[in-house]
Amino acid sequence: MTAPVLEASCRSMLPDGSMVTITATRRPRAGRADVKCSVPGAPAQAERMQQVVRLARHTEPRYDSRDQVVLSADRAFDPASRDWELAAVLADRIVRGVFQAARPVVANGWSDAWHLGRIDGRVLVNVPDSVLAGGPDALPHLGALTGQPDPVAATASARAWFPLHSGGDHDDLGWVDVSVRPLAGAMDSDDDAISVPDLDALRQGQVRAVLAGARHFDGRGQGQWKTTVRFGETGFSGDSYGLALVMADRIARGREFMARGRVIATGTSSAWHAGKVETVDALAPKCALILREAGPGDRILLPKAWESALPQGMREALRARGASLACVERIGII
Amino acid sequence: MLGSLFRNPLRRPPRQDAFDATMLGSVAIALPAPSGITIPAPCAAVLVDRGGRSRRLAAGSRIAALEGETAWCVHPGPYSCDLVPFASAPEIGLRVSFAVDASDPRATHQRFDLFLASEAGSAVELAGFGALAQTALQRELAQGNLELPPCTTLEEWNTFRSGFNQLMYTRFGVTVDDCVPVDLGAAHDYPALLEARLAAQAVPVTAAASAEPAAALTAEAFVPACEDARALRRLFLELPCLMCAVRMAVLPADQGRFRQHQELLRRLDLVSLSVGTMPALELAAPGRPLAPEEQLRRARHTRRAAAALDEAWALLARMKVAGEGPLDVLFDEADRIVANLETETGARRVTHVQDEVAA
Numbered sequence: 001m002t003a004p005v006l007e008a009s010c011r012s013m014l015p016d017g018s019m020v021t022i023t024a025t026r027r028p029r030a031g032r033a034d035v036k037c038s039v040p041g042a043p044a045q046a047e048r049m050q051q052v053v054r055l056a057r058h059t060e061p062r063y064d065s066r067d068q069v070v071l072s073a074d075r076a077f078d079p080a081s082r083d084w085e086l087a088a089v090l091a092d093r094i095v096r097g098v099f100q101a102a103r104p105v106v107a108n109g110w111s112d113a114w115h116l117g118r119i120d121g122r123v124l125v126n127v128p129d130s131v132l133a134g135g136p137d138a139l140p141h142l143g144a145l146t147g148q149p150d151p152v153a154a155t156a157s158a159r160a161w162f163p164l165h166s167g168g169d170h171d172d173l174g175w176v177d178v179s180v181r182p183l184a185g186a187m188d189s190d191d192d193a194i195s196v197p198d199l200d201a202l203r204q205g206q207v208r209a210v211l212a213g214a215r216h217f218d219g220r221g222q223g224q225w226k227t228t229v230r231f232g233e234t235g236f237s238g239d240s241y242g243l244a245l246v247m248a249d250r251i252a253r254g255r256e257f258m259a260r261g262r263v264i265a266t267g268t269s270s271a272w273h274a275g276k277v278e279t280v281d282a283l284a285p286k287c288a289l290i291l292r293e294a295g296p297g298d299r300i301l302l303p304k305a306w307e308s309a310l311p312q313g314m315r316e317a318l319r320a321r322g323a324s325l326a327c328v329e330r331i332g333i334i
Numbered sequence: 335m336l337g338s339l340f341r342n343p344l345r346r347p348p349r350q351d352a353f354d355a356t357m358l359g360s361v362a363i364a365l366p367a368p369s370g371i372t373i374p375a376p377c378a379a380v381l382v383d384r385g386g387r388s389r390r391l392a393a394g395s396r397i398a399a400l401e402g403e404t405a406w407c408v409h410p411g412p413y414s415c416d417l418v419p420f421a422s423a424p425e426i427g428l429r430v431s432f433a434v435d436a437s438d439p440r441a442t443h444q445r446f447d448l449f450l451a452s453e454a455g456s457a458v459e460l461a462g463f464g465a466l467a468q469t470a471l472q473r474e475l476a477q478g479n480l481e482l483p484p485c486t487t488l489e490e491w492n493t494f495r496s497g498f499n500q501l502m503y504t505r506f507g508v509t510v511d512d513c514v515p516v517d518l519g520a521a522h523d524y525p526a527l528l529e530a531r532l533a534a535q536a537v538p539v540t541a542a543a544s545a546e547p548a549a550a551l552t553a554e555a556f557v558p559a560c561e562d563a564r565a566l567r568r569l570f571l572e573l574p575c576l577m578c579a580v581r582m583a584v585l586p587a588d589q590g591r592f593r594q595h596q597e598l599l600r601r602l603d604l605v606s607l608s609v610g611t612m613p614a615l616e617l618a619a620p621g622r623p624l625a626p627e628e629q630l631r632r633a634r635h636t637r638r639a640a641a642a643l644d645e646a647w648a649l650l651a652r653m654k655v656a657g658e659g660p661l662d663v664l665f666d667e668a669d670r671i672v673a674n675l676e677t678e679t680g681a682r683r684v685t686h687v688q689d690e691v692a693a
Binding site: 061062063064065066148149150151152153154155156181182183184219220224225247250251253254255256257258259260263297299301322324326328331333 | 419420421422423424425426473475476477478481482483484485486487490515517519524525526528529531532535638642669670673674676677678
């Protein structure tokens, strides 16, 4: 188990570019309210914050009544903007260990349906890269933080993560997001129904071929879905994103068991139609990167060929952190 | 003797005539049985009195219910049902075949009989039972107590199976004979499901757009009185059995663990006492009625206490599977669950809450 966090903070960017910091502290409840909020000079906003946090807790599977979380903002908000709501929710989650953030979070987003975990939008217009932006075009619901599909939306979308380059100090995990909508009416070829807006034509073709192969292996999903594939970062190299793409697609189509955290995968195949997973290069640096980034509940999928050559102690280190690792030969049920 | 023979037909409620043993073993697991019938061959009868104490009668004997006893006819199975382990992955499921456990001579109470006494209103149908099992499974997976990750390996599958088998046995008293992953694509068509969701959303969006966000939560469709009574009955009957089982499940290794264990049982005992002395839902004080919204609040707290009770059974299953190793984690979980039970039963007792933003 990870050590308990007792204080966490999360910031939100105001329209003028300045920051508001929401600090959350956790202490024994001792018969007090479960959430306590304070905003300097604005008790109405504090009340709204308490409501938001309580509603957002409805989406969590585990309820713990032993702690009180105290949330305080360092300044009053603009009453017209509700962008701080996401920051309050995340601060509450980080302090209780429900959400682990690798780096300090700046988050903007508001919602009318926090109890469903949905994030309706944000007021901030020009969003810098470092800001976690809520809204249908960025982070549509809280489960998307770990790539889970929204259980109430009519569009199923899932994310999986993969090492962008061949590991190393400057490498990072990038995500691929597959969202599928039911296709009304039959189509001749399901190629047309897959759009990949971020990539150039060559790579679009690759993505389509991978998905077509994997769905052929599945026996379902051909000609049923209108698919959009997006990448968090388009500057990745190689084709080792294939396994992550296939996993995201399978999860989005509701045909795969789920991890509690993120799915982090690397692997490729020349025969997705047979469900085979083949090996990729850069074992050591990628493993180092994954080991650095993995968090509780994450699921790491590597090619079978890597199994014998994994760095010593990697499995144990991951397990200690609550993540699990599997070296796979094929996709699909066992 | 003669008198009771003549009186009996008159006292029979009309539904007892509708006892149909052919449904048993296929769509129904247990059916309420009228007094006086002979128990058909593979079945057994479970008789539960008002205090929740149960006894079993073997096949071939005649059901003779004492005053205040309710009788069920239980078919041991085997049954088969499909469970969806993840709500957002409806096309992949588990095909589970299970059987109702035969009476275990070592146990002081049979878990399935307790299930009948506390949760089964009347008949236990296979579909309804499957839904309960699915909820229990989904919650354990969501909390990470059971793991079924993408591309599950054989080793992980075996770990899952042992945890799942124990969960089903501890929570429901049924033994899982077989459990295999299945493709439910044909039965649960995900595209069609999403289409239906889209169609359902298209209507209320315009109406609910301006509504208060909390309105959706208060508009839950449930009757406080029924829900409260059911949840309290469960707590009242199951907590003593749970305590008994928790006492047996852990053999404390040292003094520290013993104290921890003892403290846990003491707190559970107090929760049980609190449930046993719970004030009536609709009264703020003797002769003084309670406002309907407060009744709703009270019923919600009992429901959440019953959810904590479910978690406690699941935790008991984990305790039985776990060796000596992860006991620290399990005791922390137990502490959390008992704290939740204490909070919810405490909140059920009070007549109003002063909700303070900055308390």
